[in-house]
Amino acid sequence: MSQEIQARKQWIQAPAKRRSGEEIRSAIMDYLHAADxxxxAGLTAQQIGAAFGIHPxxxxxxxERLVEQGKAVRQRTDSDSQSAGRGRPAVIYSPTSMNRAREDMISSLCKALETACPDVWSRDEAALKAGQAWGRALAQRDKVHVGKSAxxxxxxxLLDTLTTLGFAPVRARSDSASLYLTACPFLESVSSxxxxxxxxLGMVQGLVDGSDKEASGxxxxxxxxxxxxxxxxxLKVATADNRPRRRVKQ
Structure with missing residues (x-):
């Protein structure tokens, strides 16, 4: 496999130099992008270990550090070809941001929405509805993937979906419904x-509404x-009566 040979070649260059963790992770990210x-498709820890000559x-x-930094996402696969053994699904890692074209597309879509809705109120309403449609689609996809048996x-x-999307969510407390989104796959575009x-916000609303309702509906x-x-x-998701949801202030 040509990319594996190239990765090994780069890895053994300058043998006297001790690579830092960030240098190692940068090389792994390059490898993930090349594979994508x-x-x-993503790669397992076993495949990365074999490519770089390190233990899985x-x-x-x-x-996992790359996932925490929002640079990579993890997901489990039902495929037996990359199974971790004993029938367990393998954990696959993929780059969060595939290429610059993706960022340009997001920026173009935002500009189109902002141009079509010049006032803040209508712009927010359109953005919220777009996010809700996205969230409902994600919820439906999750139901199909998981199936009725599980x-x-x-x-x-919500936690699994946000992780897969690259937001690297962590619970505010172990028993809390509140989360910190410690990364954002769209951070480069958010400032503009x-x-x-x-x-x-709309995506989370749609995802929650599209999932099974809790607490007596x-x-x-x-x-x-x-x-x-x-x-x-x-981010906080709490069961409540049908009261208006708070909006993000622009």
Whole structure:
């Protein structure tokens, strides 16, 4: 495999130099991008370890750090071809941001929305509806993927989906419904187009509404405070009566 040979070649250059963790992770990211461009698929820690001549546990450590930084996403696959053994699904790692064209497309879409809706109120409404449609589609996709044999709670679906999308969510407390989104796969575009945060709010609303309702059918109230903490964006999903949901201030 040509990319594996190239990765090994780069890895053994300058043998006297001890590579830092960030240098190792940068090389792994380059490898993940190359794999995505060639095959459109992610890689396991075992494959990364084999490519770089390091133990899979070490490879997994660096891959998890990349996930925490929002540079990579993890997901489980039902495929037996990359199974971790004993029938367990393999954990696949992929780059979060595929290429510059993706960022340009997002920026163009935001500009089109901002041009079509010159006033803030209509712009927010359009962004919120777009995000809600996205979230409902994600919820439906999750139901199809999981199937009826393994139902999951709305909170678990939300946590898994946000992780897969590259937001690197962490619970504010172990028993809390509040999350910190410690990374954002669209961070480069947010500074120029804060409307992206409104789309994300709508996405979470749609994802929650599209998942199984909890607590006797009461709707969940979604609160999102973008970049409100050094840890990242604060997200809270709480069961509430049918009261108006708070909006993101632009």
């Amino acid at each position: 461009e060639q095959t459109g 546990t070490t490879a997994r450590f660096h891959l 139902p999951r709670s709305m909170r678990q679906t 187009h804060p409307i992206i945060c409104t789309i994300h 009461k709707k969940a109230k979604v609160l999102l405070n973008p970049l409100s903490s050094p840890k990242g964006c604060f």
